[in-house]
Amino acid sequence: MARLLGLASMLFMAVGAAHAQPPVPSIDDYAAMANMSSVNISPNGERIVFISGESRAERSIVIYSLVGDPPQVIDGGDDQVLAAVSWANDENLIATYSERRDLAAQGERADVFRNYIVRADGSRNWELNQYASLANRDISDPDTALVWLPVLQDNRGSRTGGDSVQRAVGLFRQGFGRDRDRRRVFIGDGGYTYLLNAENEPVVRYAFDDGEFELWSNLDDSGWERVYSENLTRERFRFGARRSDSWIGRMTNMAGLDSTGQYGYFTSRVNNDRAAVFRFNFETNEIEGPIVQSDLADVGSFIRDWRTNAIIGVRWNEERQHVEYFDETFAGIQSQLEGFFPDSNVSISSFDQDFRKVIISVNGGQTSQSYYLLDRDTGQMAFLSGAYARIPDEAIAPVEVVHYAARDGLELFGYLTTPPGREARDLPLVMLPHGGPQARDNYGFDPWAQFLAARGYAVFQPQFRGSEGFGRNFITMAHGEWGRSMQDDVSDAVHHLVETGVAARDRVCLFGWSYGGYAALAGATLTPELYRCVIAGAPVSDVFAMMEYETGRFGGASVTYWAEYIGDWRSETEYITRISPALNASDVQSPLMIIHGTDDLIVPFEQAEIMAEAMQAAGKPYELVAIQDGPHQSYRMTVDNVRELYTNLERFLFEHNPPDAATQ
Template sequence: MRDLIVGAMALLCLNAGAEAQEQAPSIDDYAALSNMSSVSISPDGERIAFISGESREERVVVVFNIDGSGSNVIDAGDDQVIVEVGWVSNDHLVATYSDRRSVGAINQRADVFRRLIVDADGSDSWELSIYASIANINPADDDHFLVWMPVVSDRRGSRALGNDVSAELGLFGQSVDRERSRDRIFVGADGFNYLLNADLEPRARYRRDDAEFELWSRYNSDGWELVYSERLEREDFRFRVRQSVRWTGIMTGMAGLDATGRYGYFASRGEAGDRLAAYRFDFETRQIEGPIVSSDLADVSSFLRDWRTNSIIGVRWDEEREKTVYFDPVFQGLQSQLDELFPRSNVNITDWDLEMRRVVIYVSGGSTPGAYYLLDRSSNALSLLAREYPNVPDAAMAPVEIVHYQGRDGVDLFGYLTLPIGREAHDLPFVILPHGGPQARDYSDYDSWRQFLASRGYAVFQPQFRGSDGFGNDFVEMGHGQWGQAMQHDVSDAVAYLADQGTIDPDRTCIFGWSYGGYAALAGATLTPELYRCVIAGAPVSDILQMMEYSEGRLGGGAEVYWAEYIGNYIQNRDEVEAVSPINHVDAIRAPIMLIHGTDDLIVPVEQAELMAEAMSAAGKPYEFVRIEDGPHQSYRMTVQNRVELFTALERFLLEHNPPD
């Protein structure tokens, strides 16, 4: 393959501000929404669609012709957030929106996602059924795309047919013009999930029947044949009247087929039952092969698909940094070239046209806050489409290092250390930034929160403490029942390690977190008060038992089993939970605390911050409370104004209580 030629593309005027600046970017620069996101190319390779806009109210879908002959804007309306956009034909898009509304008989507000099929010129749209799952574009039919829909079969009155009612999965050709114009292509058998081959025909199916997993195939015949089965192990977790059930085994599902239909790919923890790895099933030999891709650190489970054939072509996962392996040699060759071209960043091949003549590339992290490129494979020219955050230049990107350390009990841990530009990595003022979730994790791509703090002169560390997601089942379970205990120790041990290395000044250390990270900040202030000079708790859980009461009354209480498994049985072990609730240890606080909470937080209610504020007032402890009016919990729903308020409060509080100089 010829070397890629990097050039500048004059299609979009979205690159202002990309030159290096002497001063650090402003709060407004870090608070800005993505200039360009969810970029996709039409099947014929002639048009590109993406999301842009300076505020949530101004977010729109932009469609432009690559040859420069024209463009148009599709407005989403002020009351909803555009989440994603893609093509279902050469002239029609599917746009996913999120808005808040009252749901169910309990009439509680929640974020609801809707998908609209939109004419690319913006002239018309209609809402896709909530029961429809898009199977694939149909390259042979530009007027239809493929959807899976439940089909109810009523056989009552017919003993020969079973005398029952069942819900089966049906494949339909959905018209791009209106919702109810659907052509039935195939209806499956009860309880099966189906996989399409390169000709978009069902060629494999699987189901769990009681505790038995079954895989069936039509690889070598027109009839269905059982090609694999295994007995699954059932794991129950019960809490009061609710329970969660998990089935474990070598194979419990399948992600898709390769282009030949011979191999089916799936993720499995294997016999060890810990980290997920990529496996494949050979429908010819009827044998499992693998693991074909695995990691000693992280789960490997995100399969990559070629929309043209609906086939699996590779796998992507995150260790310390993002990793990509393609099974297809064309894609792997291109990925290798791109990795060499952007050696410090994560590089994703995100979309391509039917002929794979034009390819969209996304680069983030390392030396850039994010940029989209268009590759023309006929000329091998890679041209810049737009920078994602044009007012945060590459020169302002603080370097992010991977730091491995051990917990006090010997558990191997790591995290992301972001160092301020132009300062020696010695005795630095420090902010430790534990993530939310807690069953979540941080990544190596662009993170505006850590970059903002580093731009103000602070070293920032994001520990991947036990209980974090993506590092195997055992690592997640190590966090169960460990709020304020081993999970918190992992945060504290990171501070001690970086201090011992001489990187940070332990006397100039603060902690900031959001959601569970906000809890960890308050737990740091109350359970290890000697560690922190100041504490910033965003959307924090301060009273775990009160939080559980809220969760039990929220949307029917469906989350209480999850929390009982993660936190522990907070009904039977009430004393243990209270022992790690920050609100019960306010007297131990030494550092000034800032509480930040959005008033429209549906995940952790603002009352959690209010309770902590009341307790601190009663104890005469220094604090301030920043209410972000109408602020949500999730960062993706935050407005620019929400983010400006957050960053402004962070900067002011840190300068007052832990100045970087």
């Protein structure tokens, strides 16, 4: 495999020579941000853009030339979080930032994503309309992009539209000079979502009104014809005066078309459980499928060809990542790549207009995150860089999938990360339940698990009931189960790892963040005999107080979700009291550290203070570590935030659950 020649060493870093016993990477090595991410190749195949910089202050947009021009570096700004960058055309970029803003000047701060158009020479940038969504990059007119924008449709005086002004959607051709440099291409009827064909014409639309889903086609340009309709089933959840509805049916949306326009792809739940991929045949007006489904997980993260906006494949996660392309050329390349990197998740992440130069992303196995450039003309694949160059491949801890059964017989699995070079036997263990709780972990390089494994700990990430991506039934079986079967799933994983000899019985600690932080406190109060120490990050400690916070935030927009997931905290007071760790602090037996960011908008810092006050009132020892100005989400954390987290994790674990001496 040839290394791409001429890359600047400060931007593209080579993997160093292997060491028999590599040094353990430092806290700073793990705290550093990825020095290469969001890697994309320009439409003409001449330049690569990516985000670089190991700290917020160093974050930059880097453009590297493949034709010999000097690289360019654009300051990414240190007062916002630079989340992604891609090419709008050969001379302009789309940079996505996460910003903390006061929404509607109501004093309600929230994290929002905003898109900016940035000249590739760094000469200027401007913010794209906040309501604009990218429809497609039109290669027939590379100086513009197509965007959707909400519009008001004036029907007053119309004989067919009624005497009203309706909200509708408009397709605009957006120039890259300034925000208002756009012209209208198409105005749709109110209430419809439109799909474009390969020629960027709106040829399919859908909507549902009062429980009826309708699909319309204008593929032959003869006028709109309704080709499918269905009465959906409403599932209604009530919580006092609040209500949330969900709709169930064979088709409730459509994601996009294939390159010919014959098929429209969508996802639907099979037996109202796991999502699978279906398609609608516009020649026969019939639903076909499922054409891709899994016995374990939801399927439905569609892959698009940016040149035509056509759906060409689907990606999903079971225990490992799976990719299935509908296009034979892409499928052939994907198959070869998976054969070349059998232990990793490998993806085609970017390609040029001629599909001759392709960026390949590789994660997991014996790499943190690596990028390659495939030249399809020569057949060579050149290594660009690893995202975390401070962590050599030899220092990466192995990850394996471990299956276990819950006490009620439910089959579960999780990811076991073990110290490099160590047999998975009689190890000190850190249980690491994920946040959410409607989220999941994935196979690959997890910085938190890798950091702990490098310190000599086995780390287990259980995919307990309620985790996202394994079907609707897997979610609903966790409703009302905080502190019950959800917590049992974590405890049962501990028992399994001890019984199989992976973990030493008296060397188990529990660490989690967000819901994982709640699970840590629940473990400390409900099953204190299991854990030698507990670390609760950004935890919910008092469900009553947390729900009061949610009720007052954004008009209580998320209250029905939490009522469905947790239960009715107004009437089920005995249950909520029992599962609220701060109300049971006297049951804590293990050393406890609470660590929380003071600028957390998701779980307020007050939750950490409530637990600390309860521990003090119960006469129990504890530590409270306040990360000043720390956020909730890891992607928003600064290097200083992560360094403080890792420093305290290492210190607390070494004191209360020391690893084997050789690994310290």
